[in-house]
Amino acid sequence: MINQDSKTILEVRGLHANVNGIEILKGLDLTVKSGEIHAIMGLNGSGKSTFAKILAGHPAYEVTAGTIIFNDQNLFDLEPEERARAGVFLAFQYPIEIPGVANNQFLRLAYNTVQSQRGKEELDPLEFDDFVREKMKLLEMNPDFLDRSVNEGFSGGEKKRNEILQMALLEPKLAILDETDSGLDIDALRIVANGVNQLTNKDNATILVTHYQRLLDYIVPDYVHVMEAGRIIKTSGKELAKELEAHGYDWINADDHSKTAGVRL
Amino acid sequence: MSAVLQNLVNQPYKHGFVTEIESDIAPKGLNEEIIRLISSKKNEPEWLLAFRLQAYEKWLSMSEPQWQNVNYPKIDYQSISYYSAPKPKKKLASMDEVDPELLRTFEKLGVPMHERAALAGVAVDVIFDSVSVATTYKEKLAEVGIIFCSISEAVQTHPELIKKYLGTVVPVGDNFYAALNSAVFTDGSFCFIPKGVKCPMDLSTYFRINTEESGQFERTLIIAEEGASVSYLEGCTAPKFDTNQLHAAVVELIALDNAEIKYSTVQNWYAGDEKGVGGIYNFVTKRGLAKGVNSRISWTQVETGAAITWKYPSCILRGENSVGEFYSVAVTNNYQQADTGTKMIHIGRNTRSTIISKSISAGYSNSSYRGLVRIAPTAENARNYSQCDSMLIGDQCGANTFPYIQVNNNSAKVEHEASTSKIGEDQLFYFFQRGIGAEEAVSMIINGFCKEVFQQLPMEFAVEATKLLSFKLEGSVG
Numbered sequence: 001m002i003n004q005d006s007k008t009i010l011e012v013r014g015l016h017a018n019v020n021g022i023e024i025l026k027g028l029d030l031t032v033k034s035g036e037i038h039a040i041m042g043l044n045g046s047g048k049s050t051f052a053k054i055l056a057g058h059p060a061y062e063v064t065a066g067t068i069i070f071n072d073q074n075l076f077d078l079e080p081e082e083r084a085r086a087g088v089f090l091a092f093q094y095p096i097e098i099p100g101v102a103n104n105q106f107l108r109l110a111y112n113t114v115q116s117q118r119g120k121e122e123l124d125p126l127e128f129d130d131f132v133r134e135k136m137k138l139l140e141m142n143p144d145f146l147d148r149s150v151n152e153g154f155s156g157g158e159k160k161r162n163e164i165l166q167m168a169l170l171e172p173k174l175a176i177l178d179e180t181d182s183g184l185d186i187d188a189l190r191i192v193a194n195g196v197n198q199l200t201n202k203d204n205a206t207i208l209v210t211h212y213q214r215l216l217d218y219i220v221p222d223y224v225h226v227m228e229a230g231r232i233i234k235t236s237g238k239e240l241a242k243e244l245e246a247h248g249y250d251w252i253n254a255d256d257h258s259k260t261a262g263v264r265l
Numbered sequence: 266m267s268a269v270l271q272n273l274v275n276q277p278y279k280h281g282f283v284t285e286i287e288s289d290i291a292p293k294g295l296n297e298e299i300i301r302l303i304s305s306k307k308n309e310p311e312w313l314l315a316f317r318l319q320a321y322e323k324w325l326s327m328s329e330p331q332w333q334n335v336n337y338p339k340i341d342y343q344s345i346s347y348y349s350a351p352k353p354k355k356k357l358a359s360m361d362e363v364d365p366e367l368l369r370t371f372e373k374l375g376v377p378m379h380e381r382a383a384l385a386g387v388a389v390d391v392i393f394d395s396v397s398v399a400t401t402y403k404e405k406l407a408e409v410g411i412i413f414c415s416i417s418e419a420v421q422t423h424p425e426l427i428k429k430y431l432g433t434v435v436p437v438g439d440n441f442y443a444a445l446n447s448a449v450f451t452d453g454s455f456c457f458i459p460k461g462v463k464c465p466m467d468l469s470t471y472f473r474i475n476t477e478e479s480g481q482f483e484r485t486l487i488i489a490e491e492g493a494s495v496s497y498l499e500g501c502t503a504p505k506f507d508t509n510q511l512h513a514a515v516v517e518l519i520a521l522d523n524a525e526i527k528y529s530t531v532q533n534w535y536a537g538d539e540k541g542v543g544g545i546y547n548f549v550t551k552r553g554l555a556k557g558v559n560s561r562i563s564w565t566q567v568e569t570g571a572a573i574t575w576k577y578p579s580c581i582l583r584g585e586n587s588v589g590e591f592y593s594v595a596v597t598n599n600y601q602q603a604d605t606g607t608k609m610i611h612i613g614r615n616t617r618s619t620i621i622s623k624s625i626s627a628g629y630s631n632s633s634y635r636g637l638v639r640i641a642p643t644a645e646n647a648r649n650y651s652q653c654d655s656m657l658i659g660d661q662c663g664a665n666t667f668p669y670i671q672v673n674n675n676s677a678k679v680e681h682e683a684s685t686s687k688i689g690e691d692q693l694f695y696f697f698q699r700g701i702g703a704e705e706a707v708s709m710i711i712n713g714f715c716k717e718v719f720q721q722l723p724m725e726f727a728v729e730a731t732k733l734l735s736f737k738l739e740g741s742v743g
C-alpha cells in the first residue's frame with residue numbers, strides 16, 4: 001500500500017539499547033511511512049522484541065544512542081502511556097495475565113482513555129458492550145471473554161486474539177505485532193490476519209515481527225527486514241521472506257564474512 | 266464521619282495558636298484515684314465504677330502481649346493522661362484557614378464540599394446544618410424504638426441495658442488492652458435494636474456528630490434483639506489525626522435469636538510520615554457474640570491507616586445455625602505494620618464461618634494475617650472456609666499468614682486457602698501500553714484483588730474505599 005502522499009510515521013536512526021547492562025540493539029535504522037506494512041524477521045534473540053518494547057517505552061530497556069521520531073515528535077519525550085495515547089500499539093509476544101481485572105472493564109478504560117485523548121466520545125458500559133461485541137465478531141471471539149479476567153487462563157491463541165481486539169478498539173497509528181502468529185493454528189491465523197488487514201489503511205502503518213513466512217501469505221508486507229544481532233542487515237520487498245524460508249538466514253550472510261553463519265530456520 | 270479531624274485543626278503547633286491551659290485534664294498516670302475521678306466526672310452509677318476498678322485490678326496483673334508480629338518502642342502507660350473534660354470544638358471561620366494538605370486529601374478522596382467543611386471544623390451552619398440532620402435522623406430511629414447514642418448518654422438514660430450487656434462479650438480481663446479500655450474508657454457508641462426491628466438505614470458514626478471526641482479508649486456496644494437487624498458503619502475515609510498515639514478500643518456485638526449485625530469499618534488513622542515517624546498505634550478488641558439460633562455477625566473492615574494495627578474482629582458462634590463472617594482488606598505502605606485477622610469460635614451445632622482476608626503491602630511495610638478457627642466438641646457439623654490472599658508491591662515489603670486451626674469435633678469441615686501475588690512491572694506496562702496511567706492501573710488491579718470484600722460494603726462506602734486505597738498506594742508503584 002505504498003502511496004505517493006504518504007508521510008513518515010516512524011524514523012529510527014542509529015538506535016543502541018541495553019538491557020541489564022548488555023547491549024542488545026547495535027545501530028538499528030528503520031523508516032516507516034503511512035500506509036506501509038513492514039515485516040521484521042530474524043533469529044531468536046536477534047533483538048526483535050527488544051526493539052518492539054523500546055518503541056512502546058518499556059522501562060527495562062535503556063536507550064544509549066540514536067533517535068526515534070514518531071509522527072514528528074521525539075518518541076523519547078513521551079511516557080509509555082502517552083505513546084499509547086498518541087497511537088503506538090504493541091501486540092505483545094507474551095501478553096501478561098492480570099487476575100481480578102475484568103477484561104471488559106480493562107478494554108473500556110483503555111478505549112475511553114484513548115478516545116478522550118483524541119477528543120472523541122467516550123462510551124458508557126452499555127454502549128461499550130455493544131461496540132466491543134461487534135469488534136469481537138470480526139475476530140470470531142466468544143463474548144464470554146469479556147467477563148473473564150484479562151488474559152487469565154486464556155490459551156496462547158486466545159491471548160493473541162485479545163491483543164488484536166485491543167488493536168481494533170484503539171485504532172493505532174503504528175501497530176507493532178510481535179509474533180502474533182506464533183501459537184495460532186491455521187484457522188486462527190487466517191482470522192487474525194483478516195482482522196489486521198481490515199485495520200490497516202493509508203493513514204496508519206504496521207510492523208509485523210515474525211519468525212515465519214506463513215503469516216506473510218495472509219498479511220502481505222511492503223518491506224521485509226532481516227534483523228541480526230541488534231541491527232537490520234537486509235531490507236527488501238516481500239519476496240525476501242520467501243527466499244529466507246527457502247535458504248535460511250545464513251544465505252544473507254554469504255557475502256558478509258565478518259559475521260558467523262546463522263542457524264538454519 | 267464526624268469526630269474526626271477536629272484534633273488536626275486544633276493542633277496548636279501546627280497552626281501557630283497558643284496552647285491554652287486546660288483546666289479539666291487529669292494528671293498523667295493511671296491509678297485507682299484517676300479511675301474514680303473519671304467515673305465521678307461522668308456521673309456513673311456505682312456498679313460501673315466497680316466494673317472499671319475490677320478491670321484495672323486485672324490490668325495490673327497483666328503484661329503487654331509480645332506475640333504479635335510488630336515492633337514499637339515501649340509505651341509508658343504512666344505518661345498518658347486518662348481524662349480530659351469534653352471541650353467545645355474550636356471553629357474555623359472559613360475554608361481558607363484549613364490546612365492545604367488536608368484540602369488536597371479531600372479533593373483526592375472526592376469528599377463532598379459540605380462534608381469537607383464539617384470535617385475540617387469550619388463553622389458551616391449556613392451550608393450544612395449538621396445539628397438538624399442528626400436530629401431528624403435520631404427521630405426517625407426513635408420511631409421504631411432504636412436507641413443510638415453515645416455510651417455515656419446511654420449509661421444515664423438506659424443503665425439497665427448497659428449493665429446487662431457491657432463486658433459480656435469482651436470480659437474486663439480479656440486481654441491487656443481490653444482491660445485498660447474497660448478501666449478508663451471515656452466514650453463511644455451505643456446501639457440497641459429492639460425485637461423484630463430491621464433498622465431502616467445504615468447507622469453511621471457520622472450521624473452521632475456534635476458529641477465530643479471519643480478519645481483514645483473508645484467503647485462501643487451494639488445489641489440486636491430477637492429478629493432484629495442492623496448495619497453499622499464505623500470510621501471514614503478522610504484521614505483521622507490525633508495527638509494521642511495509643512488507641513485501644515473495644516467493640517462488643519450481641520445478636521440474639523435470628524438477629525443480624527453487620528459491622529463495617531473503614532479505618533484511616535494517621536500512619537506516620539514516609540519514614541514511619543508519628544502515627545497511631547491502633548490496638549483494638551472487637552468481638553461479636555452470635556448468641557441466638559440463626560443469628561449472624563458479619564465484620565467487614567478496610568484497614569488503611571495507623572502506624573501499627575493490632576486487631577482481630579471475632580465471632581463466638583454459640584447459637585445453633587449461627588453464622589460468622591470476616592471480610593478484610595488491610596493496606597500497609599511505607600513503614601506501617603499490621604497484624605490483623607479474626608477468630609471464629611464454633612460452639613453451637615451447624616455453625617458456619619467465612620473468612621476472606623486480603624492484604625496489600627507496599628513500601629517497607631509488613632502485614633500479617635493471624636486467624637484462629639476453633640471447633641468446640643459441641644459444634645456438630647461446623648463449617649469454616651478461609652481464604653487469605655496477599656499482594657506485594659515492590660521488594661521491600663512483607664506479608665505473613667498465621668492460621669491456627671483447632672478442631673475438636675470430627676464432623677467439622679475446615680478449609681484454608683492462601684495465595685501471594687505481586688504487582689509486576691510487566692503488568693503495569695501492559696496497562697501503560699493501552700494508554701492507562703499508573704494510578705488507574707493500580708486502582709484496577711487492587712480493586713480486582715479486593716472485590717470480594719468491597720462487595721460486602723454498603724455502596725457509598727465501597728466507592729470511597731476504592732478511592733482511598735488508590736490514594737494510599739499512590740506513588741508506591743510505577
Ligand SMILES: Nc1ncnc2c1ncn2[C@@H]1O[C@H](COP(=O)(O)OP(=O)(O)O)[C@@H](O)[C@H]1O
Nearest residue numbers: 019020024043044045046047048049050051060
Ligand atoms: N529483560 C531482559 N533481561 C535480560 N536479557 C534480555 C531481556 N530482554 C531481552 N534480553 C536478551 O536480549 C536478546 C534479544 O532478545 P529479544 O529482543 O527478545 O529477541 P527476539 O525477539 O528477536 O527473539 C536476547 O539475548 C535476550 O536474552
Ligand SMILES: [Mg+2]
Nearest residue numbers: 048049093179
Ligand atoms: Mg521476540
